[in-house]
Amino acid sequence: MHAKLRIGALISGGGTNLQAVIDACNDGRIDGRLVFVGSDNPAAGGLDRAQRAAVPTFVVDYRAVIQRYRAAPREVPVPANADLQALMQRQALLPDHTPVQRLETFIRTRVAAEAALLAAMEDFPFDLLILAGFMRNLTPYFIDHVNTDPQHPRIMNIHPALLPAFPGIDGYGDTYRYGCKVGGCTVHFVDYGEDSGPIIGQRAFAIAPGDDLDRIRQKGLEHEWRLYPECIQLFAANRLRVVNKEFKLTNGKVFKRRVVEIGD
Numbered sequence: 001m002h003a004k005l006r007i008g009a010l011i012s013g014g015g016t017n018l019q020a021v022i023d024a025c026n027d028g029r030i031d032g033r034l035v036f037v038g039s040d041n042p043a044a045g046g047l048d049r050a051q052r053a054a055v056p057t058f059v060v061d062y063r064a065v066i067q068r069y070r071a072a073p074r075e076v077p078v079p080a081n082a083d084l085q086a087l088m089q090r091q092a093l094l095p096d097h098t099p100v101q102r103l104e105t106f107i108r109t110r111v112a113a114e115a116a117l118l119a120a121m122e123d124f125p126f127d128l129l130i131l132a133g134f135m136r137n138l139t140p141y142f143i144d145h146v147n148t149d150p151q152h153p154r155i156m157n158i159h160p161a162l163l164p165a166f167p168g169i170d171g172y173g174d175t176y177r178y179g180c181k182v183g184g185c186t187v188h189f190v191d192y193g194e195d196s197g198p199i200i201g202q203r204a205f206a207i208a209p210g211d212d213l214d215r216i217r218q219k220g221l222e223h224e225w226r227l228y229p230e231c232i233q234l235f236a237a238n239r240l241r242v243v244n245k246e247f248k249l250t251n252g253k254v255f256k257r258r259v260v261e262i263g264d
Helices: 016-026 046-052 062-070 084-090 100-121 140-146 171-177 213-236
Strands: 005-011 032-039 057-059 128-131 155-159 182-189 199-206 240-248 254-262
Touching: 005 016, 005 046, 005 213, 016 032, 016 046, 016 213, 032 046, 032 100, 032 213, 046 057, 062 100, 084 100, 084 140, 100 140, 128 213, 155 213, 171 182, 171 213, 182 213, 199 213, 199 254
Parallel strands: 005 032, 005 128, 032 057, 128 155
Antiparallel strands: 155 182, 182 199, 240 254
């Protein structure tokens, strides 16, 4: 009998996608098991869901870390293995014109919180880390500690829009405000940018003329709860491969992109 996929999860809120994954592991749609659930929010409702499922939990209070050092960011204890200047150069979350002091404060405080996350995760060996409504962007410091093999990423996220349209925190809201006739959700691997990593799977739904934002969100969530377990199972079955693609455009320029291919 082969070993089940060991899944770690990070959450910030109620954890409905987490519940979908718990249910899919329990009924065999995912050949895996949750080994921990961590949160940046001590009040996250998803922690209760994990505890009811007998999954170990922990909290790293990001807000407390950031507030503690906001007034004096240079007092943030940077881990010895963190090259601050290299992280500032490699990050792709803040634009290039961001003032250096603001960028350094952002990297210092997030790395401090991420170091605490990584320390908490050390007790729970895992094969795949899923972000299930985790409302914090990850820096290269954290990503590179998890993705020890660049050719085999193992941080997965679900986003409430059909990427690359509408990255960021309010995908369904953006879909609604733009008057889109189709909405959807996307599962992707995490890279250094905001919702910019290689796409694993997507589901779309029609937006009816009378649909308000609440209805769009409800439609989207129902698709998320199906899509995320499907994509996690593809990972568990070793069917995902990330490849580098080059496309020559009609203007002579070359577009390069990392793409997920799904094997048999």
